[in-house]
Amino acid sequence: MDNxxxxxxxxxxxxxxxxxxxxxxxxxxxxxxxxxxxxxxxxKIQRHNPNYLTSVTFDTSKLELTDDxxxxxxxxDILIFAIPSAFLYGELxxxxxxxxxxxxxxxxxxxxxxxxxxxxEHFHQEYGIPFKNIGVITxxxxxxxxALERLSYLTIACEDTKKAKFVAKNLSSSYIKTKVTKxxxxxxxxxxLKNIYAIAAGIAxxxxxxxxxxxVLMSNAIREMKRFTKRIHNIDRNINNSAYLGDxxxxxxxxxxxxxxxxxxxxxGYTVKSAQMEMNMVAEGYYAAKSAYEIKSKFDKKVKTxxxxxxxxxxxxxxxxxxxxxxxxxKLD
Numbered sequence: 043m044d045n046x047x048x049x050x051x052x053x054x055x056x057x058x059x060x061x062x063x064x065x066x067x068x069x070x071x072x073x074x075x076x077x078x079x080x081x082x083x084x085x086k087i088q089r090h091n092p093n094y095l096t097s098v099t100f101d102t103s104k105l106e107l108t109d110d111x112x113x114x115x116x117x118x119d120i121l122i123f124a125i126p127s128a129f130l131y132g133e134l135x136x137x138x139x140x141x142x143x144x145x146x147x148x149x150x151x152x153x154x155x156x157x158x159x160x161x162x163e164h165f166h167q168e169y170g171i172p173f174k175n176i177g178v179i180t181x182x183x184x185x186x187x188x189a190l191e192r193l194s195y196l197t198i199a200c201e202d203t204k205k206a207k208f209v210a211k212n213l214s215s216s217y218i219k220t221k222v223t224k225x226x227x228x229x230x231x232x233x234x235l236k237n238i239y240a241i242a243a244g245i246a247x248x249x250x251x252x253x254x255x256x257x258v259l260m261s262n263a264i265r266e267m268k269r270f271t272k273r274i275h276n277i278d279r280n281i282n283n284s285a286y287l288g289d290x291x292x293x294x295x296x297x298x299x300x301x302x303x304x305x306x307x308x309x310x311g312y313t314v315k316s317a318q319m320e321m322n323m324v325a326e327g328y329y330a331a332k333s334a335y336e337i338k339s340k341f342d343k344k345v346k347t348x349x350x351x352x353x354x355x356x357x358x359x360x361x362x363x364x365x366x367x368x369x370x371x372x373k374l375d
Contacts, residue, residue: 047073047106049212050118054078055323056094057149058124061213063095066104068212073106075114077133082107093322112139119197120145121207122179126324126349127152127161142170144271146207147177147200151233153333154325174202177209178226180233182249182288182297191217197285198222199229223285223303227275232267233285235350237327239263240293241305242349245356245363248309255371259349260294262374266347268340273345301327308356309363311320331357348373 045355049069054076055203065072074080084092085107089099108114115121125133129151148161157164162176168237170293177200187194196213200206210220223229243256244261251259267282267290281287293299304325309319314328335354338347355361 044319047118048112049073049120049122050075050106050114051122051124052076052111052114053124053126054081055124056127056185059091059095060094060176060188061074061122061124061149061179062100062105063098063188063373064213064215064218066100067215069104069182071104071106071113072192073108073118074090075108075111076111078321079112080107081112082109096190110350111136115139115141115144118144120147122149122209123161124149125152126150127326128165128324128329130154130161131156137355139345141165144171144254145175145177145205146171147179147198148230150326151237153234153328155329155333158333158336160227160299162226162230165169172202175205175225176200176226177202177206178230178233179209179213179228180285180289180372182284182292184292184296186278188218188299192251195284195288196220197229197283197289198287199224199226201226221284223286225275225277225279228271228279229270229285231274233289234326234330235267235270235334236263236290236293236298237301237325238331238350239267239290239327240301240352241327241331241357242297242306243294244302245309245353246305246367247302248306248311249364249367251367256295263294263349264290266349269345270334270347273341274333274337301325305353327353327356328357342375 049065050073051058052075062074085158090096113333121144145166145265150161152220154164167172178227182198183194189316198206300323334350353368356363
């Protein structure tokens with residue numbers, strides 16, 4: 043690994059794998075960091091990730107694989123982070139090379155638990171990276187459908203429109219359509235919040251609520267998201283755009299949604315720990331629920347967030363899901 047790289051992806055999960063697949067359509071070389079050295083060895087020989095999106099086959103001549111985060115960070119201009127938010131802080135602690143001059147794009151739908159910040163704010167406050175060099179990659183898009191090359195849409199957010207357009211161009215293909223926005227804060231908070239609402243949808247399904255209630259739940263969720271994001275970052279945004287409403291719907295309804303799956307298990311009677319142990323992937327909404335509840339409590343208790351409150355009570359206060367959701371039904375309209 044001697045020559046500089048334009049892009050590097052950090053993470054070994056399904057979304058990281060999907061992003062590497064997208065970039066390989068447009069780049070001669072793509073850096074790929076994952077901490078699992080066994081998975082790296084497997085990919086080099088078998089040409090696919092042994093743990094996630096196993097149907098995706100790579101041209102390994104295009105991959106610069108490494109389990110050394112400093113190696114890939116030092117060589118790439120644009121770093122795309124797809125490490126689950128719960129593990130991001132620990133991975134960044136391994137850095138010994140500077141990242142202040144790098145362009146960072148987050149494909150992480152969550153909050154860094156150690157700081158209570160969305161990923162963009164974390165890089166800005168903890169590493170001094172200006173917002174013009176920070177971006178967000180959001181949906182509506184599931185990694186599994188990227189693997190199947192089904193038509194999918196991405197929203198690329200960055201204060202610097204040129205950077206957003208460049209990243210969008212390099213993720214685009216015949217089955218990936220992209221749009222850009224400057225609303226980095228709103229897009230990232232929306233990406234975090236929709237996972238909480240997907241858990242709520244899963245809990246409701248596990249409890250036996252039908253499609254009629256799900257439609258009311260999603261209708262209330264998008265309005266709750268609007269109130270929350272407006273209080274955090276009050277700009278003129280259309281909450282009905284794909285980056286907000288579209289991402290919420292696909293995460294709340296899709297069978298590919300790990301957050302909905304997690305919620306469904308909770309609704310069926312699993313404990314939080316047993317549901318986490320059974321799942322092979324991280325449900326970002328679990329961590330997001332605590333952070334969103336705490337953020338909302340700090341900035342304004344008058345902002346109505348009954349769905350976030352309900353999910354928090356079930357996941358962190360150990361309240362009975364059936365009782366909590368029975369009470370929630372009276373708070374929705």
